[in-house]
Amino acid sequence: MEQIINNWALIIAAVALVVSVVTAVIKFTNMPTAAQIAKVKEWLLYAVTMAEKELGGGTGKLKLRYVYDLFLTKFNWLAKVITFEQFSALVDEALEEMKRLLESNNAVKEIVNNNVKEE
Numbered sequence: 560m561e562q563i564i565n566n567w568a569l570i571i572a573a574v575a576l577v578v579s580v581v582t583a584v585i586k587f588t589n590m591p592t593a594a595q596i597a598k599v600k601e602w603l604l605y606a607v608t609m610a611e612k613e614l615g616g617g618t619g620k621l622k623l624r625y626v627y628d629l630f631l632t633k634f635n636w637l638a639k640v641i642t643f644e645q646f647s648a649l650v651d652e653a654l655e656e657m658k659r660l661l662e663s664n665n666a667v668k669e670i671v672n673n674n675v676k677e678e
Contacts, residue, residue, distance in 0.1 A: 586640060599634060603653035604660075606630065611657065612671045626650055 563570065606629050610622040627646065631638050638646070660667045 589640065599637065600649060600653060602633065603630075603649055604656050607650060607653045607657050608660075608667065608671060612673060623647065623650060 603626065606626045607622065609629075610625045614622050614625060627643070627650075630646065657667075661671060
């Protein structure tokens with residue numbers, strides 16, 4: 560008992576280390592698969608398109624916040640696993656895809672320009 564009292568700080572540090580390692584392993588094993596990432600990217604394309612429709616051009620930071628808020632409600636578990644920088648990179652990819660769609664697809668262009676109601 561006396562050794563426990565004398566080494567309490569060391570014991571607490573060891574327990575904290577074990578908890579940290581276990582948490583890191585759980586987060587690593589729960590990371591999304593490639594198929595889940597593909598679904599998230601598809602959803603992000605939808606979300607950035609709706610943000611463009613709602614907020615228009617020249618509102619980049621507002622649109623990013625809008626999409627992030629939607630992301631938190633849809634994929635709250637994933638928001639705990641990835642950083643905001645990783646999320647922002649995924650949004651940038653979705654924006655590039657949306658720009659390509661706007662150039663090549665008139666239906667998408669009409670949706671963004673509020674000429675067609677969302678179904």
